[in-house]
Amino acid sequence: MTQSLYIQPISTVSGPQAVEGDAVRLAGGMVYAREFAVIVREDGRVLSRQIATKAGMADVLASLPDALAAEASAQWAGLAKVHPPLALGGRTIRLDQPQVMGILNVTPDSFSDGGKFMDDPEEMQLHAAAMHEAGAAIIDIGGESTRPGAKAVWEGEEIERVRPAVGYCANMGAAVSVDTRRPAVMEAALAAGAHILNDVSGLRYDPRSLEFAAASGVPVILMHAPGTGEDLHAGGDYQAAAFDVFDTLKALRDRAIAGGIAVERIVLDPGIGFGKSLADNLAILNALPMYHALGCPLLLGASRKRMIGALSNEAGAHQRVGGSLTLAKLGMDAGVQLLRVHDVFETVQARNVWRGLRDAALTDFAGLES
Secondary structure, X not given: OOEEEEEEEEEEEOOHHHHOOOOXXXXXXXXXXXXXXXXXXXXXXXXXXXXXXXXXXXXXXXXXXXXXXXXXXXHHHHHOOOOOOEEEOOEEEOOXXXXXXXXXXXXXXXOOOOOHHHHOHHHHHHHHHHHHHHOOOEEEEEOOOOOOOOOOOOHHHHHHHHHHHHHHHHHOOOEEEEEOOOHHHHHHHHHHOOOEEEEOOOOOOOOOHHHHHHHHOOOEEEEOOOOOOOOOOOOOOOOOHHHHHHHHHHHHHHHHHXXXXXXXXXXXXXXXXXXXXXXXXXXXXXXXXXXXXXXXXEEEOOXXXXXXXXXXXXXXXXXXXXXXXXXXXXXHHOOOOEEEEOOHHHHHHHHHHHHHHHHHHHOOOOOOOO
């Protein structure tokens, strides 16, 4: 029987001074966690759940079975790990605050834009420039739809879709990620000026992807999806989605490291909407702070997803801005570093207000002591 461990932040405070220092700064960001649940599972069943603050964590960790000691230490360190900035060409993206990644789909069947950015290069350029000017730290360019039921794309066609968009965005000074699962597309995009590889299959779709990503030296985003072949949504059967996704992301991280990718170059994405029910998505979103224990920056891609429509009378994709901002705010409160969104201006504005509130909270106690 196999035991597994999870350290889940379950409460936050405005700052460490509010609790006399008894809080942890999550992942070097702007969120401070107060209480933590230390959970042990065995073959999918929860065996124990202990609650502690920073002050009592040493005693809780000491009480765990010896076989879990190293993992417990690694997860506790991961929660407080300060991540270095991403160096992306001439741009530096700091990870001590939430950053916004703008979505640019150059596909004929995108659920959000219906292919207009592929069919009209001028429209694509205007949209990319608008996102850049609105404050997108990164523009994420994809040439293949990965929605449920979407048809696979020949890699040559995918290259022809993404290469002009990557080149344009790179030339205007944007940091660019390419959303693909094919190494030939990765290579073409990097040659055109991309800086990040964003693979929704977690570098599992093509056996050559891991070797190429390691050799490229650029940051990689590894997303959770249950499917291993063409259909990334297949096989989404979970005992407890939040924990099962954690376990898979941990395995993807370890596989990438073993394949030669430095941990500092790995970003993890829980894959909201990929092979997950509404209940699964909600469980994962409510457990987001736990994923910091994996010791890598986190990306949240929940913008305009179908779950928002499911919770709002089946509102269409363009009627999901309010829900998208709610989930972006949830990600900020969880300490997520990268928010992948369609509505860049609105999300950047929400982030800026959120950041102002967090900054003010850290000074709320100034002058109270004489």
